[in-house]
Amino acid sequence: ETGVTQSPTHLIKTRGQQVTLRCSSQSGHNTVSWYQQALGQGPQFIFQYYREEENGRGNFPPRFSGLQFPNYSSELNVNALELDDSALYLCASSSYSGAKNIQYFGAGTRLSVL
Amino acid sequence: DAKTTQPNSMESNEEEPVHLPCNHSTISGTDYIHWYRQLPSQGPEYVIHGLTSNVNNRMASLAIAEDRKSSTLILHRATLRDAAVYYCILRDKGDDKIIFGKGTRLHILP
16 A cells, blocks of 8 residues: 655746646545645645546645546645745545544655745 | 644653643534644545544543533553644534644653
């Protein structure tokens, strides 16, 4: 059973550019959640995908968008990058079952915006 | 989402038990109490969760107060590898997302 994998591990972009981050969910999981973690803070929920549909969104602007594919892998896209978008982006997969479910996290993608 | 309050940091000696407190005075009857931890340079990792009764697993124990307004994560014998940020989280029964606070940074002294 493979765990959650994210790519790339590190990325450097300049302000105004666009970025795509990728996540492969754990085998058997149909739900993917994305989080942003600024330095010294806890992760902040961006959005969640369940069976290829967005299933909840945190307080992030529309330039943060995502996709989930039929194999339940997922992408996070960020347009018009700003300096404050520099953070660790975490992906978590789970089997949708409400508050009792366990989310399994990847190691994250570290994005630096210059 | 109901909020939790945790100490910013704690210290413990290696091979001793560690009790990590969490206050959640506004918890609702359908909120589950979850604990995750984040080791350095890794994503968060599930530790344990419960609703009303105390829970044990191979990693830790969760002691829940009778009025559910507080809980304690217990690491029975801390190792250096347990040094991490520990997050206490409330999740409503229909809620699949996790709302993280700042957590408690646990330092383990050799």
